[in-house]
Amino acid sequence: MNPLEISKLFRVSGRFSEAHPFGNGHINDTFRIRNEVPGSPDYVLQRINTHVFPEPEKLMENMSGVISHIKHQKRYAHLVPELIETESGAFFVKTESGFWRMYRFVEGAKSFDRAENEQQVWEGGFANGSFLKALESFPIEKLYTVIPDFHNMVTRIRQFEEALETTSKERKEWAFDEIISxxxxxxxxxxxxxxxxxxxxxxxxxxxxxxxxxxxxxxHSKKSCVIDLDTVMPGYTFFDIGDGLRSAVISANENESDLSLVVVNEHFYQSYIDGFIDGSDGLLTSEEKQLIPKSGGYMAFIMAVRFLTDFLKGDIYYKTHYAEHNLGRAKNQLYVSALFEGIS
Structure with missing residues (x-):
């Protein structure tokens, strides 16, 4: 079944004319479903990567529970997308072509790979801080751990060292400098x-x-929407602050191979932190705040480890567009981690 046919398995309104690839995520396949009927919404259809997420039913239980919890809070209802049910009342459908879910397209909102100004950076930080605050009362014991040890540096280094033992001589030579780093x-x-x-x-x-x-x-200010909720699970705030910093305040993304173009915007850096703290609305403890200066360096380094591990294993996890793509990403993120250390 193609995406347009799969869309009809959900409780949607209108008539669909086209489905085209949407966004630039590394993991799942995403399509925007265009609606021909005036006044009817567009939708976003996603095929979950079951290699990365081998238990998609549990993942969707996490996601639907978190979205419901946030939607029931008037102050935060805008903060997450609306999941669309299937005709049977589930939030996913399994076909011969994969495991699918659908959202209502969020009108009047836009995703940016790079921030254009300090206000955008602040809004991004505010949204992510608000997301934590909105889930303060969520029963954490109900959450399935989607990817165990996802940001655990000990685990990621062990996986890197295991990949180093089994990789080809050629890949080890290509990655010599990054391995040493x-x-x-x-x-x-x-x-x-x-x-x-x-x-x-x-x-x-x-x-x-x-x-x-x-x-x-x-x-509208303070009305942004947080998406890609696959990895919502128990964790630490420095994961979320650091990942936001490494992507929001750097002049170029992880795919940039010319490192002279990769710099930290220190005004953006402070704006993101201010937004995150404002959004979390008193949630963060003093100990959590003390980790903020190191969080960007930590998350950039762990991403470098993950990219290089995937390169050594033959590029089996992240989507790549050329032979040394993951190696280039690792080099980039090692550089970003060092930049953050310089301002922490």
């Missing part, structure tokens, strides 16, 4: 992770994938 810095970031999680940092319901383009910025 990770080996030199791994102890620093492992120490930070272990100190944080064995201290007084609370476990919270976190998004865990707060790239800047995972916020749909609204035309």
């Amino acid at each position: 990770i080996q030199k810095k791994k102890a620093t970031w492992i120490k930070m992770f272990q100190s944080a999680v064995t201290g007084n940092i609370p476990v919270r319901v976190t998004h865990n994938d707060t790239k800047f383009n995972n916020v749909l910025l609204s035309e």
